[in-house]
Amino acid sequence: MPSVCLYFQVHQPCRLRRYSFFDVGSLHDYEDEAENRRILDRVAEKCYLPAGALLLRLIQEYDGAFRVAFSLSGVVLDQLERYRPDVLESFQRLSATGCVEFLNETDSHSLAFLFSQREFRAQVLRHRERIRSLFEQEGQTFRHTELIYSDALAAAVEKMGYRTILAEGSEKILGRRSPNLIYRPNGCKKLKLLLRNYRLSDDVAFRFSDRNWAEYPLTAAKYAHWLHRIRREEAVVNLFMDYETIGEHQWRETGIFDFLRALPGEILRHPDFCFRTPAEAAAEREPAGEIACPDFISWADEERDTTAWLGNAMQQDAAGKLYNLETAVRRRKDEGLLRSWRMLQTSDHLYYMCTKWFSDGDVHRYFNPYESPYEAYINYMNIIDDLSQRVKRQKEKSHDRGAGILSF
Amino acid sequence: MRILMFGWEFPPRMSGGLGTACYGMTAALASLGHRITFVLPRDSEAGAAPFLDLVSTAGILVSDADRDDGAEATLRRLALRPLPSRLHPYLSAGRYRVLYLSEETKFPITAGIYGPDLIAEAIRYGRAGGVLARTSTFDVIHAHDWMTVPAALRARRISGRPLILHIHSLEYDRSGENGNEEIFAIEREGMEKADRIIAVSHRTKRMIVARYSIPEEKISVVYNAVSKTEARQAYRTERQGEGKMVLFLGRITFQKGPDYFVEAAAQVLHVLPDVTFVMAGAGDMMGRMIERVAELGIGDRFHFTGFLQGEEIERIFSLCDLYVMPSVSEPFGISPLEAMSYDVPVILSRQSGVSEILRHALKVDFWDVREMAAKIIAVLKHPVLADAMAEKAREELRKVRWETAAEKIAAIYRETAGR
Numbered sequence: 001m002p003s004v005c006l007y008f009q010v011h012q013p014c015r016l017r018r019y020s021f022f023d024v025g026s027l028h029d030y031e032d033e034a035e036n037r038r039i040l041d042r043v044a045e046k047c048y049l050p051a052g053a054l055l056l057r058l059i060q061e062y063d064g065a066f067r068v069a070f071s072l073s074g075v076v077l078d079q080l081e082r083y084r085p086d087v088l089e090s091f092q093r094l095s096a097t098g099c100v101e102f103l104n105e106t107d108s109h110s111l112a113f114l115f116s117q118r119e120f121r122a123q124v125l126r127h128r129e130r131i132r133s134l135f136e137q138e139g140q141t142f143r144h145t146e147l148i149y150s151d152a153l154a155a156a157v158e159k160m161g162y163r164t165i166l167a168e169g170s171e172k173i174l175g176r177r178s179p180n181l182i183y184r185p186n187g188c189k190k191l192k193l194l195l196r197n198y199r200l201s202d203d204v205a206f207r208f209s210d211r212n213w214a215e216y217p218l219t220a221a222k223y224a225h226w227l228h229r230i231r232r233e234e235a236v237v238n239l240f241m242d243y244e245t246i247g248e249h250q251w252r253e254t255g256i257f258d259f260l261r262a263l264p265g266e267i268l269r270h271p272d273f274c275f276r277t278p279a280e281a282a283a284e285r286e287p288a289g290e291i292a293c294p295d296f297i298s299w300a301d302e303e304r305d306t307t308a309w310l311g312n313a314m315q316q317d318a319a320g321k322l323y324n325l326e327t328a329v330r331r332r333k334d335e336g337l338l339r340s341w342r343m344l345q346t347s348d349h350l351y352y353m354c355t356k357w358f359s360d361g362d363v364h365r366y367f368n369p370y371e372s373p374y375e376a377y378i379n380y381m382n383i384i385d386d387l388s389q390r391v392k393r394q395k396e397k398s399h400d401r402g403a404g405i406l407s408f
Numbered sequence: 409m410r411i412l413m414f415g416w417e418f419p420p421r422m423s424g425g426l427g428t429a430c431y432g433m434t435a436a437l438a439s440l441g442h443r444i445t446f447v448l449p450r451d452s453e454a455g456a457a458p459f460l461d462l463v464s465t466a467g468i469l470v471s472d473a474d475r476d477d478g479a480e481a482t483l484r485r486l487a488l489r490p491l492p493s494r495l496h497p498y499l500s501a502g503r504y505r506v507l508y509l510s511e512e513t514k515f516p517i518t519a520g521i522y523g524p525d526l527i528a529e530a531i532r533y534g535r536a537g538g539v540l541a542r543t544s545t546f547d548v549i550h551a552h553d554w555m556t557v558p559a560a561l562r563a564r565r566i567s568g569r570p571l572i573l574h575i576h577s578l579e580y581d582r583s584g585e586n587g588n589e590e591i592f593a594i595e596r597e598g599m600e601k602a603d604r605i606i607a608v609s610h611r612t613k614r615m616i617v618a619r620y621s622i623p624e625e626k627i628s629v630v631y632n633a634v635s636k637t638e639a640r641q642a643y644r645t646e647r648q649g650e651g652k653m654v655l656f657l658g659r660i661t662f663q664k665g666p667d668y669f670v671e672a673a674a675q676v677l678h679v680l681p682d683v684t685f686v687m688a689g690a691g692d693m694m695g696r697m698i699e700r701v702a703e704l705g706i707g708d709r710f711h712f713t714g715f716l717q718g719e720e721i722e723r724i725f726s727l728c729d730l731y732v733m734p735s736v737s738e739p740f741g742i743s744p745l746e747a748m749s750y751d752v753p754v755i756l757s758r759q760s761g762v763s764e765i766l767r768h769a770l771k772v773d774f775w776d777v778r779e780m781a782a783k784i785i786a787v788l789k790h791p792v793l794a795d796a797m798a799e800k801a802r803e804e805l806r807k808v809r810w811e812t813a814a815e816k817i818a819a820i821y822r823e824t825a826g827r
Contacts, residue, residue, distance in 0.1 A: 021679070021782040317792045355768075355800055374770055377793055378786040 002180070003236045003276035003284070004227060004267055005194065007069040007166070008243035009143075010048075011109055012040055012076045013348035015369055019379050024386045030340060035369070040079050044087050047247035052090035054246075054257060058264050059099045066264040067099040067275040070243065071143050074107030074127050075346055077134070088134070095135040101277035102131050104139035104162070110345035111145060111309060113153055114296070115323040123342070124160060140164060140279040145347050147196065147240070147299035148306060151292060154185035154193070162191060164282040166240065168299040169195035173291050180234035184287035192282040193291055196240040196299060200226065205241040209254035220259050224266035232272060235288070236281045240299075301356065309350040314377040319350060321384050325391060332394045340387055344380070352376035409821050411437070411444045412546040412563060414537060414556035418448055418462065425632075425742045426552060426576055432635045435459055436814035442821070445544060447559070449533040463540065526555065527590060534558025541566040547825045550817075553577060554591055557598035564601070570824040573602035575612055576632075580619055581737040582663050596620050604824050606630050606817065608740035609761020615739075628820055631765050633810040634745045652788045653684045655728035655752075657721070657743060658735075660691035665734035665757065665774045670697055672734070674704045675781035680788060681709070688713040688724055725750040729794065730787050734774050735760050744769060748805050753797040755783050765808065768800040 017032040058066045070091065072080075080088045094100045106112055107127040112120040128139045141164040142157045149167035157165050169179025179195040203223070207213045215222070227237055242249065250256040267273050276284070300308040310316055322344055329341045353373045370376040413434065417427035434444050438459035445461045537559025541549075549571045551560035557573070564571040579587035579595055599605055599620055605627045607613040613627045654673070658664045666687060673685040687697065687710070694712065701710045716724060725731070731747035731754050738760035745762065747754050748769075756763050757774040770787070772780045787794050 020779070021785050022778060312796055313792045314790075314796050317790070355796065371771065372767060374768075374793060374797055377790070377796075378770075378783065381786070381790060 001272050001274060002227075002230055002232065002234055003274055003281045005069070005236050005238045005276055005278055005281045006067075007071065007103070007143075007238070007240045007278060008246075009071050009073075009240070010076050010243045011073040012036070012043065012079055013109070013346050014075055014079070014343050015039070016349065016379060016383060019382045019386075021378075021382050021385075024382055025389055028336075028340075028386060028390060030343070030383050030386075036079060037083055040083055043244060043248050044084050046252070047244050048084075048087045049090060050252075050257065051243065051246040051260070052087070052094060054260060055100075056090075056094055056097070058261070059094070059097045062264055062268070064097075064099055065268060065275060067101075067277050067280070068094075069101040069103060069141070069277045070094075071103035071105050072131075073105060073109040073145075074123075074130060075109050075343070077130060092135065095137065099277075101141065101279055102135050102137050102139070103141045103143050103166075103278065104128050104131060105143055106145055108342045108345045109145050109347055110342070111148070111306075111319065111347050111350070112345060113144065113148070113156070114306070114310070115319065116326055117156070119323075119326060119345075120156070121160070141166065141277075141282070146309070148296055149293060149298070150296045151186045151294055153296075154188055154191055154293075158185075158188045158191040164192050164194060164278050166194050166196065166238070166278060167293070168297055168304055169197055169238070170297050170304045172297055172304060173293045177289065178234055180230055180237050181288040182235050182282055182285045183289055183291040186290055186292040192285075192287055194236065194238050194278050194282060196238050198299070200237060201239045201241050204239070204259075205245045205249070208245075208250050208256060208259070217255070218259065220262035220266040223259075223263065224269065227267060228270045228273065235285050236276065238278075307356065308354050309347050312353070312355050312373075314355075314373065315350045315353045318353065318377060318380050318384070321381070321388075325384075325388060328388075328391045328395070332391060334394055337387070337390060337394065340390075344383065344387070349376070349380055353380070409442050409548065409818070409825065410546040411442055411821065412540065412544065412549045412567075412569075413444050413446045414533075414549070414551040414559045414563070415446055415448055416552065416555045418446065425740070428635075428742060429576060429632050430552060432633060432810040433813060433817065435635070436810035437817060439811070440814055440818055442818065445540075445546065447537065447540060449529060449536075449555075527594075530555045530594070531558050534562055538562040538566055548572060548821050550574060550821075551598075551602075554579070554595045554598060557594050561598065561601055570603035571601070572604045572606060572820060572824060573598050574606040574608075575599070575616065575739070576608050577739045578612065578615055578619070580615060581612075581739050582661075584662055584737070602626075604628065604820055606820065608632055609764050611759070611761045611764065612739040628816070630813050630816045630820075631761070631808070632740045632742055633808045633813050634742065634749060634805065635810060651682050651684055652680075652729040653686060653727055654730045654732060654784060654788070655686050655688065655724060655747075656732055656734070657688040657716070657724065657747075658733070660687065660689050660694040660697060662693065663735060663737055664689075664691070665736045666691075666693055666697050667700065668734045668736075668774055668777055668780065669732055670700050670704070670710070671777045672732075672780040672784060673701075673710055674706055675778065676784050676788075677706050677709055679785055683709065683788060685710045686713060686724065686728065687711070688716045688721075690715050722750075725752060728752055730755065730784060732780070732784065733757060733760065734772075734780065736774050738762070745805060745808060748798075748801040751798040751802065753787050753794045754801070755780065755787070766801075766804065768797055768804050770797075 015032045015035050016030050019030060055068060104124060104127050106120060106123040108123055110123060112123055131137060131139055140162065142162040143166040144153060147166060147168050154165055179197045183193040185191055185193050203218060208218055210216060230237060246256055246260060296306045297304050298306055310319060325341060329337050352368050352370050353376045355373050415430045419427055419431050434446060437444060445463055447463045541563035546569060549560055549563050549569055552574045553576050560571050579591045599616060599622050607616060607627050607629050610629050613629050616622050616627055617624050656666060656669045660666045676683055698712060701707050725747060731752045733741055733744050733756040735741060735757045736759060740761040744754045744756050754769040756769050756771060758771045759774050763771050770783045772783060
């Protein structure tokens, strides 16, 4: 009996203000508050609220047979808590149905695992705690920022007590095996791996409204038919996509809401099919085999690797400079410094510096608030400059304080 | 197709971007199989273009009939009038050279190509155009900028062949609101009577529509390019040592925005005192710029080279760490492409046509001195940024080809000739 596992990623970066070199040393507020607010409001109205209401209705209508999962980044949680508690409540209503799983990730939507194990752990624990207190759910499933994954990550995640981890169903790790099975990460004993079926996921996320696509227009009936053709031995079809697909990337006018409304009914028409959350799907089966993944993979671009964030020298320089501040930032024990440093870890800031513009470029530009990757780098480095000066000044202050005590 | 092309300068005798552009364009057109008769005023030493027939008007005997055969209104008015001496107060000898040049002037003015009275030159050139139109066979006429308008219009009237006027620069770009009314009138008449207009950027096209009231449908945009040899060059070896060098290269005139460069330099030096700024070129604002540099007290870090040519230009490009083009109004602007071919990162004004096609350059509004200074500081401070820009620019440059431009131009030939 194959399960359909529908998971939506919810994330909005904290966009940075235009921060000039001449602001360094005098301006310590790095956020473009107005822009973040404007975009959050837009996405809330176009996606979060109407999609949340629709999902709630579907869950009630199908009386538990329709189930979904969400992962909300800590960055979007910050923004919702501050500006849109109504959206947060819509997620809480969904959680109360008992049919919705909330996943854990790095709180700052960061690449911390690639730079600092200590910081990675701290962010995961922080996110786990927030999800626990907001939705009263103990995190069972982990997904890394941008679905980045490797054997080493799986090992670390297993050690932190998770039972399930998500990754991209890339041929790089699957070879000719099916993404619709449950696997065991290489070297793990308990952790189970669910792999995104990227063709079926992207049929909705990217191609849904593409008039040049041979399958346009995509109806729920047609889509369900594709799912029903999957062999009975296969366990789970993982459809992972951005929540913003519903109503924001694919506008209401494309018919995406009608599609979603009809989808559960069309899929459940086949008696062998059911919906499961990632933790449920993984718990029901034993792994079909082991998957080795020595190098990092992700769900981004055609390369499905980390080059969208760390592919060029500017990105590596920026990330390196940021994580070099870790020890100093921790020593200061200053909440404001720590918050700024973590906010700057969000992967989007690095994504804006990507220069792979010529094939995958279009997607990058759509999400990029900067005129060019160079502007993104300059802006970010100016802020890093200011942050390191703040760290240094704090140090001098604490020295002075120390000296004062001694002189008494 | 056979093309009668009216130009004003051609390598090696030239003073600016127009000659460079004509060379690249005609070479690429010839390789597509088009036959070009390229007409130049006066004597030309050019022998370096085996792909076209270079005709100089110097050897053409102009008969009385060609002297005045009822030319177009504006031109007749000009032609009949004695050379207007009242032009001189605001058209000093130096200013005169400045007037017409389309792009960066990096070569010294070659005496002889541009006479003391440019308008009179253009009209003399125009008469010869009539003779050529009568004696040679061609399918279309292709003319570059206002100096060739008298010749081109005459050739059009006599031959009945369509005229394509190629706009590399407008009087408004060169002189702002204080442009020469008569040149403005020649430009307008040329564009009104031409069958098609080619503009070197969308920026120029918009200006033609807004300031000359020419219908948009008549204007096509074809970007300039760099020739293969230019794009292949790569000198990086000379750049070394601690002190970084920032270059301005072009005419020191209103159009090129040298004053914004000087002000930005002062702000940069406040932060990075070891940087050297170089202003290469000459022009009517040079004196004022020297004074301003002295006033700001940055004379020890700011150098004026005067006109540079040939190898000197190659050398200065290979020595500098950053090229800045702060133009107030630039129809296209080929020099950033040249800088890029030397692996030099580029900051350019948004008010330039070339900024429409370059992605791997930093862009600023010419008047935003603070932002210009901030970006100069960023490039100098972060070698990683400079290298990334230079590397990507090299890839980008490979796509800016004269062959592409020539194909578009050839399509315009076919459309106009087919009418």
